[in-house]
Amino acid sequence: MRVTRKDERPIEGALFFSAILAIIILGLIFIFLLREAIPTFYEVPISEFLLGREWFPSSFKDPRFGALPLIAGSFLVVATSVVIAVPIGLVCAIYIAEIADHRLKEVLKPAIEILAGIPSVVYGFIALVLLSEVIQNILHTTYRLNALNGALILSLMILPTIISITEDAINAVPRDYKHASLALGATRWETLRKVTLPAARSGVTVGVMLGMGRAVGETMAVLMATGNSPVVTLSLLRSVETMTAVVAIEMGEVVFGSLHYHALFAIGLLLFVITFTINLVVDFAIHRQGRMR
Amino acid sequence: MMDKISTEKSVFAFFKLLTWGVVSVVAVLLLFIFSKGLPVLTLDFLTSPPENGMLGGGISIAILGTLMVMGLTIVFAIPLGIGSAIFLAEYTDKVDPRIIRMVRLAINNLAGVPSIVYGLLGLGLFVLFLNLRFSVLSASLTLSFLTLPVIIAASEESLRNVPGAYREASLALGATRWETVRNVVLPSALPGIMTACILGLSRASGETAPLLMTGAAYYLPRFSGNIFRQFMALSTHIFFMSTQSPNPDITRPIQYGTIVVLLIIVLTMNMTAILVRSYYRRKHR
Numbered sequence: 001m002r003v004t005r006k007d008e009r010p011i012e013g014a015l016f017f018s019a020i021l022a023i024i025i026l027g028l029i030f031i032f033l034l035r036e037a038i039p040t041f042y043e044v045p046i047s048e049f050l051l052g053r054e055w056f057p058s059s060f061k062d063p064r065f066g067a068l069p070l071i072a073g074s075f076l077v078v079a080t081s082v083v084i085a086v087p088i089g090l091v092c093a094i095y096i097a098e099i100a101d102h103r104l105k106e107v108l109k110p111a112i113e114i115l116a117g118i119p120s121v122v123y124g125f126i127a128l129v130l131l132s133e134v135i136q137n138i139l140h141t142t143y144r145l146n147a148l149n150g151a152l153i154l155s156l157m158i159l160p161t162i163i164s165i166t167e168d169a170i171n172a173v174p175r176d177y178k179h180a181s182l183a184l185g186a187t188r189w190e191t192l193r194k195v196t197l198p199a200a201r202s203g204v205t206v207g208v209m210l211g212m213g214r215a216v217g218e219t220m221a222v223l224m225a226t227g228n229s230p231v232v233t234l235s236l237l238r239s240v241e242t243m244t245a246v247v248a249i250e251m252g253e254v255v256f257g258s259l260h261y262h263a264l265f266a267i268g269l270l271l272f273v274i275t276f277t278i279n280l281v282v283d284f285a286i287h288r289q290g291r292m293r
Numbered sequence: 294m295m296d297k298i299s300t301e302k303s304v305f306a307f308f309k310l311l312t313w314g315v316v317s318v319v320a321v322l323l324l325f326i327f328s329k330g331l332p333v334l335t336l337d338f339l340t341s342p343p344e345n346g347m348l349g350g351g352i353s354i355a356i357l358g359t360l361m362v363m364g365l366t367i368v369f370a371i372p373l374g375i376g377s378a379i380f381l382a383e384y385t386d387k388v389d390p391r392i393i394r395m396v397r398l399a400i401n402n403l404a405g406v407p408s409i410v411y412g413l414l415g416l417g418l419f420v421l422f423l424n425l426r427f428s429v430l431s432a433s434l435t436l437s438f439l440t441l442p443v444i445i446a447a448s449e450e451s452l453r454n455v456p457g458a459y460r461e462a463s464l465a466l467g468a469t470r471w472e473t474v475r476n477v478v479l480p481s482a483l484p485g486i487m488t489a490c491i492l493g494l495s496r497a498s499g500e501t502a503p504l505l506m507t508g509a510a511y512y513l514p515r516f517s518g519n520i521f522r523q524f525m526a527l528s529t530h531i532f533f534m535s536t537q538s539p540n541p542d543i544t545r546p547i548q549y550g551t552i553v554v555l556l557i558i559v560l561t562m563n564m565t566a567i568l569v570r571s572y573y574r575r576k577h578r
Binding site: 006008011015018021022023025026028029033035036088091092094095096099100108110111114115117118119120121122125126128129130156159187189190210213214216217219224244247248251256264265268271272275276278279280282283 | 300380396408
């Protein structure tokens with residue numbers, strides 16, 4: 001006698017759909033960004049959009065859509081935050097993974113996770129109200145909200161990403177390596193510097209890249225911290241505007257379907273391309289690391 | 294030799310100092326915010342709407358708005374997230390491995406897409422293209438997309454941690470694949486899946502930029518309870534009150550109060566997730 005069984009194909013179909021939804025969403029993001037961004041370039045040539053130094057989208061007579069100030073603003077803030085956060089993050093990760101004893105680890109690791117859970121608007125508020133005040137009192141800056149303020153708050157925000165991924169990478173180094181080095185008479189510090197860290201190198205790179213990706217896309221904290229004037233500058237004490245901030249601020253006041261609306265989508269597209277590239281590099285690094293083991 | 298050891302000691306001492314320095318900066322910031330915000334949290338503040346042209350009153354409408362958006366996000370994100378994780382953990386043999394590889398690539402990529410880009414998708418797709426307008430629904434759909442990668446990755450990990458012997462025992466007793474997943478694998482992975490969902494939701498409840506673009510309002514006189522209407526949320530309220538209020542200094546206490554409420558919600562969820570996870574990890578060992 002045959003046992004009759006319920007057909008499970010509908011369930012499997014539903015599960016398959018939820019799995020490929022990730023591809024669908026990624027596709028939708030790309031399609032909608034393209035669809036809404038492309039009309040920008042009917043009126044503003046791509047070269048002018050990317051290299052134009054003036055962003056005056058709502059000027060009545062002569063609106064300008066040069067995104068260079070925004071690209072430069074993002075670059076300045078992100079690069080500075082990475083320069084600040086990477087050394088600090090590495091040191092914290094090394095301390096947590098290799099130096100702190102077990103009980104301290106149990107306190108520090110959740111503390112880092114909690115740091116990662118604080119919403120970006122809260123960091124933004126801290127930068128706007130507290131950090132800017134501190135910076136102004138110390139440096140007597142002309143602009144109360146400036147690139148340095150944004151970079152500092154951003155570095156605090158990307159620290160958890162850098163710390164937790166770097167720490168995982170250090171923990172993943174086979175114990176034999178360390179033991180061999182210690183047995184040869186190397187101190188713990190020498191072992192760390194010459195054996196553990198080089199072996200964890202690609203994992204550390206992934207942590208730094210992911211931190212950078214997060215910094216590029218961060219919106220609220222940067223928006224509230226940097227003062228938002230679209231100027232091309234390399235001065236950390238000037239007020240700057242980033243790509244993310246301009247989209248968040250100006251999308252609220254545009255006429256849907258206008259050139260300004262499309263230009264904001266074009267900036268979104270640029271942002272997406274940048275973070276997508278970072279993610280692909282990370283993915284590549286992780287897979288190469290997987291093969292090497 | 295002595296020299297090497299003393300170098301090591303001072304280097305390690307410096308590392309310790311720096312790490313605890315970072316921890317104390319964060320602790321001081323949180324303590325400061327709580328010390329300013331906790332005194333504001335009266336029953337009246339939590340249960341009354343904004344008054345005096347947003348210069349006074351409470352945050353009831355923002356609290357309800359955030360809860361409603363989160364509730365609807367749960368409805369969309371959790372079934373889809375868990376479904377996806379089940380497929381990736383249990384059914385990968387059913388399809389071409391290249392598809393699985395692409396799905397994983399897509400999930401990793403989605404996790405790195407900035408939230409403002411999700412906001413643009415929400416505006417383009419839900420608000421305008423599907424004509425759902427600025428609404429709770431548009432915002433929840435957008436947030437559910439944003440939380441999916443978090444939920445999928447962590448749920449899949451906990452499904453994979455269920456020992457293979459459980460599955461084999463169930464299959465050997467004549468259960469089908471889905472019966473095995475439903476009755477054996479899912480129950481034992483449940484704590485991990487719950488952790489995953491809480492982490493995803495905690496991320497969503499603090500999001501601000503996507504809400505600005507999909508339906509958060511600066512001010513509403515009352516809570517509509519309608520998913521096709523605009524809403525006020527805690528995160529956007531903090532932003533509006535500190536940057537666009539007619540007098541940000543007068544409303545400073547409201548800002549601190551709102552931040553503390555949001556932090557209590559987000560941090561409680563995070564800590565619950567961390568505790569559940571560490572409890573079950575210890576039990577598994």
